[in-house]
Amino acid sequence: xxxxxxxxxxxxxxxxxxxxxxxxxxxxxxxxxxxxxxxxxxxxxxxxxxxxxxxxxxxxxxxxxxxxxxxxxxxxxxxxxxxxxxxxxxxxxxxxxxxxxxxxxxxxxxxxxxxxxxxxxxxxxxxxxxxxxxxxxxxxxxxxxxxxxxxxxxxxxxxxxxxxxxxxxxxxxxxxxxxxxxxxxxxxxxxxxxxxxxxxxxxxxxxxxxxxxxxxxxxxxxxxxxxxxxxxxxxxxxxxxxxxxxxxxxxxxxxxxxxxxxxxxxxxxxxxxxxxxxxxxxxxxxxxxxxxxxxxxxxxxxxxxxxxxxxxxxxxxxxxxxxxxxxxxxxxxxxxxxxxxxxxxxxxxxxxxxxxx
Numbered sequence: 001x002x003x004x005x006x007x008x009x010x011x012x013x014x015x016x017x018x019x020x021x022x023x024x025x026x027x028x029x030x031x032x033x034x035x036x037x038x039x040x041x042x043x044x045x046x047x048x049x050x051x052x053x054x055x056x057x058x059x060x061x062x063x064x065x066x067x068x069x070x071x072x073x074x075x076x077x078x079x080x081x082x083x084x085x086x087x088x089x090x091x092x093x094x095x096x097x098x099x100x101x102x103x104x105x106x107x108x109x110x111x112x113x114x115x116x117x118x119x120x121x122x123x124x125x126x127x128x129x130x131x132x133x134x135x136x137x138x139x140x141x142x143x144x145x146x147x148x149x150x151x152x153x154x155x156x157x158x159x160x161x162x163x164x165x166x167x168x169x170x171x172x173x174x175x176x177x178x179x180x181x182x183x184x185x186x187x188x189x190x191x192x193x194x195x196x197x198x199x200x201x202x203x204x205x206x207x208x209x210x211x212x213x214x215x216x217x218x219x220x221x222x223x224x225x226x227x228x229x230x231x232x233x234x235x236x237x238x239x240x241x242x243x244x245x246x247x248x249x250x251x252x253x254x255x256x257x258x259x260x261x262x263x264x265x266x267x268x269x270x271x272x273x274x275x276x277x278x279x280x281x282x283x284x285x286x287x288x289x290x291x292x293x294x295x296x297x298x299x300x301x302x303x304x305x306x307x308x309x310x311x312x313x314x315x316x317x318x319x320x321x322x323x324x325x326x327x328x329x330x331x332x333x334x335x336x337x338x339x340x341x342x343x344x345x346x347x348x349x350x351x352x353x354x355x356x357x
């Protein structure tokens with residue numbers, strides 16, 4: 001843009017004015033049609049444009065991937081509001097309609113899975129997907145209900161002139177919050193399971209989780225790396241490890257899920273909770289129950305455990321023109337049909353998380 005401004009002084013400013021006027025014209029032209037303003041590009045201009053669009057009844061649209069270098073943005077000494085992350089305005093307007101679109105179709109099952117986790121954590125009204133992602137969905141186990149996937153930002157913070165950006169900080173989650181959790185582990189630091197799409201990132205240690213809203217008569221699914229033979233416990237229910245080297249899901253039932261305590265140390269990928277119990281636990285002859293565990297992948301090569309290792313991930317490759325040839329629209333159908341704006345989670349009815357059709 002600097003080169004363009006050098007050739008045509010004031011063009012960037014005038015273009016910004018044109019965008020603001022275009023938002024007003026578009027909203028007036030389609031007063032009864034759901035509209036979403038694409039707000040991924042624009043840097044610091046994202047904030048006033050999104051504020052205007054939402055004030056006129058429009059929703060917000062953004063690009064989503066496994067992570068984006070400026071997903072989060074904040075200021076230190078710069079004036080407040082002088083920098084805006086790629087999805088900051090969706091968080092600033094939690095009740096505005098949301099639509100997301102994938103950045104490209106590259107990366108195989110792992111990229112599809114982690115892109116969908118990022119997207120579903122924002123509970124969008126719908127998504128526009130590249131066909132490569134659609135083809136992969138049938139092979140992947142995506143979360144439902146209330147859930148948390150353990151990870152942290154792929155892109156470290158970069159600061160200048162009192163402004164900072166980074167990848168999305170923290171876990172992907174809906175309705176479950178980590179009060180304390182283990183250290184983030186990259187795939188190449190795992191003792192096994194690193195080649196599985198779930199092993200891209202995980203955490204190792206003990207975990208204390210809060211469930212909000214609480215879930216009555218709950219089914220809890222815990223996806224962990226089955227490494228070693230020592231058992232671990234979820235709210236004192238025993239899960240026996242069998243050293244298969246696979247990402248394995250154990251299912252337990254709780255009368256009421258408000259908090260989860262998971263210990264001792266374990267590699268965790270995901271925890272999910274939803275109402276309605278299913279048979280899963282086998283009595284062990286003591287008050288402690290052993291949860292049924294189901295292996296969910298093929299063992300991969302082993303490596304020396306190193307939970308604190310943090311190798312720098314490579315940047316997502318830029319898509320070729322062929323990757324933009326077509327999109328497929330996926331509509332997220334929300335279970336809380338009575339509420340057109342499911343965010344934030346409704347305390348009475350549980351998580352307003354949707355399934356895809």
